[in-house]
Amino acid sequence: MLASSSVDLDLPLNDVVIVFACSENFVPYLSVAIQSIVDNAGATRRYDIIVLTRNISPASMITLTRQTKSDNVGIGFLDVDAALGDVELPYHGHFRPETYFRLLAPSLLPNVDKAIYLDSDLIVDVDVAELYDVDVEGYPLAATRDADTIGQIDGYDATVGPYLAYELGMDDPHDYFQAGVLVMNLAELRRTVSAERFLEIATERSWRWNDQDVLNKVVNGHYRRVHMRWNYLVDWQRLRRTHIVTNAPADVRGEYAEACEKPCIVHFAGPDNRPWLYPDADRAGLFWRYAMRSPYLDELRGQLEESRASATGLAKRAQVIVLYRALMPAFDKTCPAGTRRRATLIRGYMKVGGGNL
Known part of the structure; x- marks a missing residue:
């Protein structure tokens, strides 16, 4: 059932084309x-969904x-193995190799000029055709x-701005975009950058945010902005809005607040x-509304129950509470955003191999 190119799929691909990248482990969330x-x-x-994968089972x-x-x-499924060859994709933290597959979309979909790319850990609460219709000409x-x-960039982690400017090479780090929701002009991407070049950049070093950094490096701020309603980043650990986004400029804070109200x-x-x-x-109720x-x-319910009842799940919850509800707020209080003390400690943490705060 796996095809090597969109040309081989029994799909018309003549209207709204939606691309996901997914592994077998992530299939339940993709399903939602x-x-x-x-x-x-x-x-x-007409909606045609294409899943880029290398290990989704026939049963799934x-x-x-x-x-x-x-x-x-x-729906159709494309095998990325042939396109990847023996390339080893660097990843770290909670990211997985599948995150890079979106870089292969222009070459894997040679007969498609435009497509929406979506991460699998999201919910679309409106007709996604509205997003597809965004004009990306040019x-x-x-x-x-x-x-x-x-x-x-603007205070929570002073290492991010210099990283984006001097290591990623962005003219203006404030143009950095979130790559979990994209309207991809596949024809333009095929014209300007090859899959080989994407993979070359992806593997030349370990980027902080993996393929999202690769895309931002290539695009360098030249993209069509859409409102954050189309990619509302949930208030992670109830810290994102009050501890991180609050440092951003007023227009960014305002747009994020609007997205929060009506995503x-x-x-x-x-x-x-x-x-x-x-x-x-945040917004877990919306996830479960569609999960029903x-x-x-049943599998999703089983995962939730295991996380709340098993020894492993309880230990993980305790770790999360200590880290995100105690240590991080304490760090924010003793080393406020924008202070020299905070920047010094974060740089030291990164030098010894620490991940993103």
Whole structure:
């Protein structure tokens, strides 16, 4: 059931094309994202979903195909192994190699000129065709500014701005975009940068935010901005809005607040604080509303119960509480954003191999 190119898929690909990248382990969450698309699909549009993968099982493909079976929705699966060859993709933290697969979309979809790319850890709460219809003529892609990263630049983490400017080479780090939701001008990307070049940049070093950095390096601020409603980053650990984004300029804070009030896409970005493990996470109720109609509901419920009842799950919860509800707020209080003390400690932490704060 795995195809090597979109040309081999039995899909019309003549209207709204949506691309995901996913592993077998992430299929239940992908299923919920797909359910949200199907539930909000317009009756007069055609929606074709393409999943980039290298290990989704035939059984999972069958389940997802049955889930999307309707007159105006289809799904297909593309194998990325041939495109990757023997390339070893560097990743770290909560990221996984699949995050790089979006870089291969222009070459894997040679007969498609425009597509939406979506991470699998999100919910689309409106008709996604509205996003697809954004005009990207003259741009490689459309995306939202990354309120979290901009908040880090402007005080929360003083190492981020210099990294984006001097290591990533961005003219203006405040143009950094969040790559979990993209409208990709595949024709323009094919014209300007090859898959080989994308992979060359991706593997030349370990980038802080992996392929998101690669895309920002290539695009360097030349993208069509869309409102953050189309990629609302949830209030991770109830810290993102009050501790990180609050450092950003007024226009970024205002746009993020508007997105929070009326999001079109809710993105559960960040480590640990996922709704399938923490039902009190920001917008977890929305996730479970769509999960109720997913064929993976029982599996999702089982994961939630295990996280709340097993020894491993309880230990993880205790670790999260200590780190994010105690240590990080204490660090923010003793080393306020923008202070020299904070910058010095973060630089020291990074030098000894620490991850992102």
